[in-house]
Amino acid sequence: MVINCMAVDDEPLALGLVCSFIEQTPFLRLAGRHESAVAALKALHEQPEIQLLFLDIKMPDLSGMELARVLQRGPRVIFTTAFNQYALEGFRVDALDYLLKPFNYEEFLRAALKAKTYFELKQNQAGNAAASAQLPAAPSPLPQEDHIYLKVEYQLVRVALADIVYVEGLKDYVKVHLASQPRPLLSLTSLRSMEEKLPAGKFLRIHRSYIVGLNHIQAVGRGTVQIAGETLPVSDGYREAFDQFFSRWK
Missing domain, CATH: 3.40.50.2300 (Response regulator)
Structure with a gap:
């Protein structure tokens, strides 16, 4: 091009x-x-x-x-x-x-x-969208993408969803903690924007500052989540969704 x-x-x-x-x-x-x-x-x-x-x-x-x-x-x-x-x-x-x-x-x-x-x-995304629009309606929904793209230091970085342990919201950035590397990725975006990008079936927002990868949770307690050796709090505003998820562990 x-x-x-x-x-x-x-x-x-x-x-x-x-x-x-x-x-x-x-x-x-x-x-x-x-x-x-x-x-x-x-x-x-x-x-x-x-x-x-x-x-x-x-x-x-x-x-x-x-x-x-x-x-x-x-x-x-x-x-x-x-x-x-x-x-x-x-x-x-x-x-x-x-x-x-x-x-x-x-x-x-x-x-x-x-x-x-x-x-x-x-x-490529525009081409895929145009091709999808011409396809006949499928009997079942298309599988979700297994990755997202994050802007990190002026680059678009491909990040596998399965690699995301949890996301931590800061003032102007988010820290994306990964299973594959010790240092988190720092991206200039909001936690709300990350919440919209991440599939609800694989991630759960538990606090105004945290989104966790459900497959990486090691333990849950009364108002806490243990993940990657860290204990993260569950705030009152997200307690109901957390309790619904926790009920499946009982």
């Missing part, structure tokens, strides 16, 4: 470098270049085919971060900036990657390949 790109940077030398990198990458097509976010915003309304922005952050009138917030449902963004303090904010606006100036072609290509993987995955 070929990805239609736009480069936006108020520094002509930096803009020229990004454009040259785009042009020498076979799966990228340079469809626009602009020295201000305001000009880019206007052009994007006229060029709906743009899929990917290589976007500087510190620009006059309208910053790249402000433009990214406006385009939450528009093209995806790879930030190109000399300031690393915006990395967390870039994560929050769902940027695909964050290139810190000065960067070389190898670093640029690594970010571009992440974008290629994202768009290929999206294309």
Whole structure:
């Protein structure tokens, strides 16, 4: 596939470098270049085919971060900036990657390949959905997926459902504790969003801060769950669902 790109940077030398990198990458097509976010915003309304922005952050009138917030449902963004303090904010606006100036072609290509993987995955999902829509109604429901995708450090990481022991909600992140590795995955999403992704037959929310994998529960007590050597509390708001599950253990 070929990805239609736009480069936006108020520094002509930096803009020229990004454009040259785009042009020498076979799966990228340079469809626009602009020295201000305001000009880019206007052009994007006229060029709906743009899929990917290589976007500087510190620009006059309208910053790249402000433009990214406006385009939450528009093209995806790879930030190109000399300031690393915006990395967390870039994560929050769902940027695909964050290139810190000065960067070389190898670093640029690594970010571009992440974008290629994202768009290929999206294309495959759209194709599967279209194919499913043309199939006759099945007598029984299709099997659930055995994995989910999590955004971890600007990458989409495939995680097997069977590997998820429990999910811990923090202020801006979730920690996904896995059976296969000692360190949890850190993903910028909410526990509510995780609850929607995880199948109810395999996972149970027991607390405003915890979702547990039912197959990994070692023991249950009065208001507690023991899992992976940890004892997690069951809060009052989730007690009824917990008790229904616990009744099957008796």
